[in-house]
Amino acid sequence: MTINSIGLDTQKTKALALDLNNLLANFQIYYQNLRGIHWNIKGKRFFDLHVKFEELYTDANLKIDAIAERLLTLGETPLHTFEDYTKNAQVPVGKNISQDEKAVTLIVDSLFELLKIERSILAKSDAANDEGTNAMMSDFITEQEKTVWMMKAWLSETV
Template identity: 45%
Template sequence: MNANKIGLEEKKIKPVVDQLNDLLANYHIHYQKLRGCHWNVKGSHFFTLHIKFEELYTNAQQTIDELAERILTLGKPPHSTFADYIANSVIKEVNTIGVKDIELVKFILDDFSKLIEIEREIMDTTAEVGDDGTNDMINKFMQFKEKNTWMLRAFCGEN
């Protein structure tokens, strides 16, 4: 067995690293979208959403750092160019200028849905290869988005 520095088999961990790099790419696009929402929100919900979007992009920034550091912990380099992020992300950029506040929230809800889907796939892979450290980290990220999905859907008057 060819194990990395933390005892995980190189061949088995490669799919995890690839998935983490894809998640990292998606988080970068999501992060920038949150920044745009924060900067460009207008209307009667300005104060509420301005603060919420800042909370969410601060969390996304921390998540990005944790993802990159986990990839490095697994012995591989994280993606680090916008070309990589755009090429590997299922989340797409949007123009947030002039968009109604509720539509901005729906952009974020859509991102959360895609990120949760990716995270569930990663958790399946990490469970198969015995990578409990990555599994725990991803589970924490997913729980944050699940709770905030509920809150943002309630804000929009949805179930």
């Protein structure tokens, strides 16, 4: 077994890096969706949603940076081209969405995909004894579950 500079099995961290890069690609699409709905939202709820979408894309941008830095900490290279992002993402792409309910539904659907990926990474990082990635995924999951609850409440749906 080969150990990297932070004491983790390099085979396990290489496998985790593939999943983290997949998460990074999905977050980049999610981020761009948020920018698009922030710019294009219309209607009576414009002021509230415009601010909320900015809050969400600012948070997504911070998470993107954290994921990329975690990849570097593990000794791997983060994806960094739009081609890589679109090729690897499962998050739905939102185009020309200006209606409030469609925008919020896109967020809920995107978070659903991100949560699936994060839970998978959490299980693998636990098995690799990678507390840094574990903590990051736990934090992301906790925040995003709350966001899903709030968005579904806004849509007047049950959780």
